[in-house]
Amino acid sequence: MFDSTTGCVRFQSSNEILALAKSNATPNLFVIGGPKSLQLARISESDITLEYDLVMQTGHGRNTKFGLISDLKFGHQTYGRNIAASTLSGSIHLYNLDRGNRVRATLSDHQRAVNSIDFCTVAPYRLVSGSQDGKMKIWDLRMRNTRAATTINGNADAVRCVQFNPRLENVLCSIFDAGVIQKWDLRKPNMVERRLNAHSGPGLALDWHPELDYIVTGGRDKQLQVWNMGSDVEYSREPDHVIYTSAPIFKVCWCRGRGNGSVMNTDIAACFLNDDPCVQIWNLNRRHIPEHIIECHSNQVTGLVWKTPRHLVSCSKDKMLVQNDVLREPRMIDNMPSRAMTWDPKGKLGVLFIKQAKDDYDLHNEPVKVSSLFNSTSNSAAGSINGVITSAVGPVATGAVTSPPNDTLPQSMQSAVSLASYLNSSSEKKIGRNPLSSRTKSGAVSRAKRLIMPKTSPFAVPVDIPLLANEREVFEFLSSSYLIEVSDGLDITQVCEYNATLAASAGKFRDCQTWKTIRFGIMWQYDQNAGLPQDFVHNESHKDTDNHSVTTRSQSDKYGTSLGSFTEESVSSTKELSASPKRMGILSQKIHAEKQEPADEQRDSDAARKEDGQVAVSLPISDRNEVAIADDEEDAVVAFDGEGQAKPMEIRRPSRTLSQLSRNRYSFTGVSVDLDNERSLSAGSSISLSGSPGLSRMFKLSAIKADDVGDGLKKRMISRRESSAALQRESSLSARSQLTAILKDPQHPDEGHPNFLGARILISENGESSLKVPWNPTDLIKRASLYSAKQGDLVLCATFALLFRNLYPESMTSTQAQEWIFNYHEVLLRRCLFGSAAAVLRRASESYDVFKTIGQTRTSVRLFCNNCHNLILNEDSKNKVRDEDPRTDFGFWYCDRCGKRQGKCAYCEEPLKGICVALLECGHKGHFGCFKSWFLEEKQSDCPACGTPAVRQ
Amino acid sequence: MKDSIKPFPTHHEDIVLDVEYDFYGRQLATCSADKHIKVFDLDPATSSWVLNDSWKAHDSTIVKVGFANPEFGHLLLSGSYDRTLKIWEENFDEPLGSGRRWSRLVTIADSHGPLYDCCFVPSFLGLKVGSIGSDGKLRIYESMDPADLRDWTLLEEIDVLKAPVAAHLQSDFNVCWCPSRFSCEKFCVSALDQAYIYYKNENTNKFKLGELLPEHNGLIRSVAWAPLMGKSYHLIATACKDGYVRIMKVVEHVHGPGDISFTVSLISSFNEHVGEVWRVSWNMTGTILSSCGDDGLVRLYKSNYANNFQCMSVISAEGK
Known part of the structure; x- marks a missing residue:
């Protein structure tokens, strides 16, 4: 079977193949050995054919004696037509192809x-068996007898592999079951020339x-050495x-004929020996990733031979x-x-990527170890880049004593590659170039020293994406400050207002x-609800504001007041944002002027607080303005930093009162003014732009309200529709222009949300009593x-979800x-908030039950008894x-098992409950009174x- | 930015295949072809990454690392071409940089071929691990007993590939769970040049093949499922050997319990990377997609108002 795309030729034999050898005399001739077979195969570029069967012939008498073949080799030169086959039964069969399938000799001296x-290349009559x-x-094939010429006793260990040095007749290496490599000289068969404890298995x-x-060895310890x-x-060593x-x-095998210099x-x-039937091709230049992994077998690979360099x-x-065609x-x-x-996992916009070049590693692990030969040869060339290259090929040079001509070619080939990479790394170049330092290194050759750093170690590059929403401080500030529930003494509109101020102070003017x-x-x-007949109000409000207690109680006059106060607040806040501190005085006057309307208690206290706030805030602002002129930017950053650090861990308690809130608010607005100074003009201007329509809308609304109270439903509807049109125009001009742009886009993906007109029709079809206007909160919240x-x-949409989902169930799906909320919660956790x-x-x-479950399961604390150390x-x-x-x-607070109390007071040994005092040094706790x-x-x-010692003097 | 961190060398000896933050962004794990995992700690004082430990974790190239949600403990998952999946736990008693700081809890070696992807399943589904290797089988393991993290049971074994991989093929496999908490368990798995959506049938509690992601003309190198974030549809991004980043829109139709169908449509594709695209990933909120490719650049894509994705910026590591 030939696969032209991969150059892979496959041949299915009738038996398992246990050994493989290539003829040294005849090209393309191979011998394969199975459990009871020995066959000659011819492997061409595109075809494998079976040539001759040496054993598997019917009626062959020796079949029974023939053991499992363990290794096969072809002889060299004059013995080129000879095949030796070793078996697990301890015998070696010799065949001569010129004499057919008759076994020429059987050597059975091994126990x-x-x-x-292995046959010796230089002295072809020599055969070694391990x-x-x-x-x-060592067998001498010239001899007729079947006794070994020489016997070498390695040690008690089994010889796994033995091979002659391909260029010397007397030198052979063998590897043992203990992982030991031995080098022998046949002239001294009693003394091992070199013994290496190589593999650990x-x-x-x-x-x-x-x-x-050089030899390459492989072992059970998964190492190629x-x-x-x-x-x-x-x-x-x-x-x-x-x-x-x-x-x-x-099995392991050097490629023959390619890159051999x-x-x-x-x-x-x-x-490999395990169940992974692949062949891996490695190159020392890259010792972590094989060059190729060839998976062409379905069972253990038993033999490997390079037919040609490729x-x-x-x-x-x-x-x-x-x-396989390796190339x-x-x-x-x-x-x-x-x-x-x-x-970045914290929800911040940041990526981290690894800068690396795949092919940069090809030469990086060239050993710095420089042999004695290098020192002698490269001293002349030291100082130039040539020296560097020589050092890179240092180990080659040492080995190349026998064949110096081979050394030149790869050097020149390498130079092109190594030059570039070496030039990049000046420090290593110095090491390579400086013969002195390299000589000191070559003295003690440790593996650790030779593993130098890669030239371009993969760099991890963190990148922050500069977007406004990206800032950690803003997130922390907003997430800790936004009100996420309507607490006592507030209603939803106040919460909105407060959050708006927060958003503005954080520089998020759009959110504001x-x-x-x-x-x-x-x-x-x-307002609508207030104007409606009482029963309708109740229906409506129950539908829209499920458990919104504030709305249902004392509606009409409550709205009156809150509306008034909000007008004021919005005036103050918007003005504050846009106005320069100089105008502050005028502003407060203005506010006072506006406060002439009849005021109930709440109003009064509100106003009083506001005055306090104004006084408190105007000073720092003007102060800061002076500073800001001097060093605008730095001040802004510092001020904001303080805010971000102070706030994050603070949890808003529902019991917090409005006065606290407004105090907070003013402290933030100061910052926002600063941010205004520092930052985009456009943001500030958009506020001043939108401020006025907001106000006018406000007055218009209140005007409508005043009219409505006495008038009928129809009339109100008309006026409302008129005003809606006007407002729509206004809003498209002001801050919501972005949103309206989306809405106007017919391709806008939120299919579920028809545009204003559609919404109105849709609602009226649903049988709602009133038509829907574009600024009805459900729609606004949905879109926002x-x-x-x-x-x-996430901060914003989760806050919306927390605040409005119950009030306006239509605005978002559950x-x-x-x-x-889930994502928001996770991000908060990620940021350790x-x-x-x-x-x-x-x-x-x-x-939501989901979150209840999370709260219950994820926060469980396991207590272990501090006496018997068992789970309580x-x-x-x-x-x-x-x-x-x-x-x-x-x-x-006690352990059933040992009957001891847990967490006792260190003084009176009574159980602690509630707040207690702990000593920082040792962690012991006690009652306040006891301590x-x-x-x-x-x-x-x-x-x-x-x-x-707990008390420091 | 003030707290931006300078590039730092990882000192891996070969290419790094994956890098991952922990839940809080205070640790960074890298895995490399040099068989080592390195963990770096963020030093908050200097805003620099300090090596926590480096150790030889596998016998072959490590393709993936991942941190578990901290509610399950300080766990690190690694998957390698050596067919094993290992789970590590930081041992705070061992000194930093000792090579023993992370102790191995378990080695899972069920795969018959190199592993190509593994990940912790989103934490709300429990402490589970999904892995896929070149044998084309997606395996899901679960640790049932939180007290014994050494005990992992094989929950599922799904044959993604009907036939085993042809021998010489270069291959790639990926798996990615749908991060949404509030829809049924789904994941997208890619095997070679096919990507499928599987979902869990709530009636039978078995995974069923949902839909095939179309249009791929080469090995899929990476799949990424965007966080849902309240959208009515899912987004899945793929990186493909043919040079394209593709963004798929997946609309889920729930006909009844356990009866779900999907319609998949390609909404964007980009081939600005010269050559292969290796990795796509969404940011936390699913608003920005990043991709990196053979050209060495990281590209960011963001959808505009008309919901078309556009290349927002290109990050290059060149320069200093």
């Missing part, structure tokens, strides 16, 4: 299974580099290179023989992202306008909350409200108490329980 055999019995035997595979004196086995190098792979390595450029193919042949227990395989790195990125617009809408509605949700302004989060949760749990469950006494009275609140008598009356300075 146990033969794991590995066995499970721990012996390596069984060593399984070994391969000599085809041109350099590259060792310099040259005879002239100082012996190192650490491998030159280590690649940590993902699985125990079964340097170990760094030579690919290493490896297959063709890799592998065989497997799945009976497949596969040839056409996809590169592993191409499947990996070049960037990683994440959003939104709040105000909603407020006017609500006021208009109250959707808009803010779309802008990602899911929407929950979604917003736990106070606000708890307030939101408590408020939301009034309406107290089930027994709980059941007992509950049986007697199911309503009893049950405590965990008082201990520390003050008895004049003690140490903790009564543990003696830790």
Whole structure:
């Protein structure tokens, strides 16, 4: 089977394939060995054909004796037509292809299974075999007898793999079950030349580099190690290179003929012992990501041979023989992202991404270790960039003693790449270039030292996206300050007004306008309700304002007052925002002038408070203005900072009174003036623009109201419609122009929300008694909350949801409200604003069970007994108490198991309840009275329980 | 901004594949092809990231890290090409930078191929982990007992791919849960060049294949499900090897309990990245989509008033 797109050739054999060898004499000729078969196969570019069957022939007598094949090798040169096959039964069969399928000789000197055999390249008559019995035997094929010429006793360990140095006749390396690598010289068969404790588990595979004196070994410890086995190098106890792979390595193989001048450029193919039937091709330049992963088998890969520099042949227990064109395989790195990125989790607009270049790593792990050879050769070239390159190829040069010509080519090839990357890293260039420093390093070669930092370590780059909504302080301020429920003594319009002021003081002028617009809408509605017959009012208000206690009580006169006071407030606030401090005096006069209308108690107190506020605020403002002239910007920042820091953890209590609120408000408006100075003129101007329509609208409304009280319904409707048209025009001119722009856009996505006209018709179809006007609060809230949700302004839309969902159920769906609140709550938690989060949760749990559950489950605290260290469950006494009275609140102030009380007062050992005093040093708690008598009356300075000094002098 | 943080080197020895903040944004975890996870702590005094620990977590390239919601503990999830999913917990007794600071709670090795994506399921669904690997199976695990985080049970195994992946193919798999608390559990999973929406049938409590996301002409590199934020439709963004960032609008039709259908339509696609797009992600509120691609740039997309997404800005790491 040939796949032209990948260049992969597959062949299905009739048996499992356990071993594979390539002929050194005949190109494309391979031998494959199975459990009871030995076959010759011819592998061309696009085809695999079975040539000849050496064993599997009917009536073949030796079949029964033939064990499982463990290794296969072709001979070299004059023995090029010879095949050696080792078996697990401990024998080695020799075939000569020129003499057909007859076994030429059987060498059976090993006591146990033969794991590995190899022909010597230089002395082709030599065959080495390594066995499970721990012996390596050298056979001389010229001899007729079947005794080994030499026997090497490694140690008791099984020999897993043995191989001749491809360029020397007497040198061989073997790897053992203990992970030890041994190097032997056949002339001294009694003494090991070199012994390395390489792998921490069984060593399984070994391969000599085809041109350099390096070996690569693989073991159960999942490491590929590259060792310099040259005879002239100082012996190192650490491998030159280590690649940590993902699985125990079964076979390993250097690429032959490609990049062989340097170990760094030579690919290493490896297959694994586990259930991962893939072949990985590694390059030392990149030791964390394999170059290719070839998955072409469905069972364990048993043999790997490079047919040509680009063709890799592998065989497997799945009976497949596969040839892959490595160069056409996809590169592993191409499947990996070049960037990683994440959003800031706190809801702030910030991303963090990783700056890296995928291919920058190719040379980064070139060892800084410089061998003695480098020192001698590069001294001449030191100081120039050439020196750098030489140092990069340092280990190659050491190994290249035997074949110096090979060393030149890769150097020049590398120079282009390495030059660029080395130039980028001046510090490392110095290390490489300075022979002195490198010499000191080469003395003690530790692996840690050689693992230098990558040239371009991936940089993490946090980015803040500069949007106004992005500021942490604004979020913290608003989230902690916005009123999210209608507390006692306030009604919804006051809450809106207050929130509007907050928004303005935080620089969110658009939000401020939104709040105000909603407020006017609500006021208009109250106004309507107030004018209607009493029973209708009740219907309406019950429908619209479910549990809004303020609206239902004493409506008509309440509205009168609140309306009046709000007119005033809005005047003051809007003017404050736009007006310069100089005009403050005039303003307050104006306010006083407006206050001439009949006033009830509330009004009076309101006004008085306002005066206080004015006095309090006008001074700092003028002060600050002077400062602001000097250093406008800095002052603004500082002032605002203080605000942001002071506020976040503050939770608004529902019991807070209006006077407190207004005090707060004024302190904020001061800031807002400052912000005005500092920031966009347009924001300020938009306020002054919108201020006047707001006012006029206000007066108009009150005028309408006055008329309406006596008049009939019809007349009012007409006038209202007229005014609605006028208002619509006005509002489109002023701050809501953005919103109206959206509304006018026919493609606007909020399909569920028809434009004004549609809304009106829709409502009237629903049988509502009155037509719907554009500024009815339901519509306004709906649009405002959707808009803010779309802008990602969680504070605003969640606050809307918390405030208005119960009052105006039509304005948003329950899911929407929950979604917003839920997200808002999460963001608050993320920002560690736990106070606000708890307030939101408590408020939301009034309406939604989901949040109740969250509040109950997520906030549970587990108590462990401080005596017996067990979880306090107290089930027994709980059941007992509950049986007697199911309503009893049950405590965990004692432990059922050991009968000890928990959290006792350190002084009197009585349980603590409610507020208590804790000592910061040791954490012991006590009653206030107890500690008082201990520390003050008895004049003690140490903790009564543990003696830790608690009072500092 | 005042508290902006300078770029800092991660000192990974190979490319970083994923980076993730913890819930509070005070820790940052990176995972790399060098088999290491690094965790950085934000030093509030200097606004800089300080290495908390770096340790060899897997035997192969680590593709994903993720922090669990803190209500479940200080947990870190990692998934790797070595087929395993590991869950780590910070051990505050161990010194910083010791390599032992994060202790492994559990190793889950059910996959028959490299894992490509894993994530903690949104916290309101419980302490669950979803993972998908090259065997094309989406697996969902749950830790039932909060007292024993070492015990994870396989809840679901969904064959996303009907047939196993063809051998030489480059592949990519992703999974992304719908972050909305108030609709039924849904997730979007991509396998190679197909992306599907699965939803949980509330009657049978099994996941059902909902809809296929259309128009992809290459491996899907990343999927991201936008927070719903009260919208009447869902948005799913995908990054594709064909160079396009696509934003899909998914409208959910609930016909009855357990009977849901989806209509998917492509609302925007961008191919401004030269070359592959690797990652898309939404910000917390689902208003801005970011994408990064082979050109090394991060692009941000935001919808305008007409609800068309537009490229808002391009962030480049070049310069200093």
